[in-house]
Amino acid sequence: MAFHVRDKETDRLVRELARDRGVGLTEAVKLAVKSELARNETAVSRKLAAMKVISDEVASWPETGLKADKAFFDEMSGDDD
Numbered sequence: 001m002a003f004h005v006r007d008k009e010t011d012r013l014v015r016e017l018a019r020d021r022g023v024g025l026t027e028a029v030k031l032a033v034k035s036e037l038a039r040n041e042t043a044v045s046r047k048l049a050a051m052k053v054i055s056d057e058v059a060s061w062p063e064t065g066l067k068a069d070k071a072f073f074d075e076m077s078g079d080d081d
Contacts, residue, residue, distance in 0.1 A: 005011045018028035 005014065014025055014028050014032070017032060018025050021028060021031060023031070
């Protein structure tokens with residue numbers, strides 16, 4: 001299970017976090033990883049919420065009854081086979 005940190009800056013940062021938090025190196029790594037994962041989860045949740053707002057707005061628009069011109073969109077996208 002053990003892994004070795006061979007990067008001097010990473011070693012320094014982990015040791016600094018451990019010292020600041022008053023914990024061991026393993027706990028410092030755990031804290032840093034948990035923090036980053038939580039930050040990432042928050043960012044993803046915010047993006048999904050923003051996408052839902054846009055999706056809900058588009059879904060609220062009335063139907064026009066018009067059909068998309070497939071040949072036109074294929075030509076515009078360069079997929080005209």
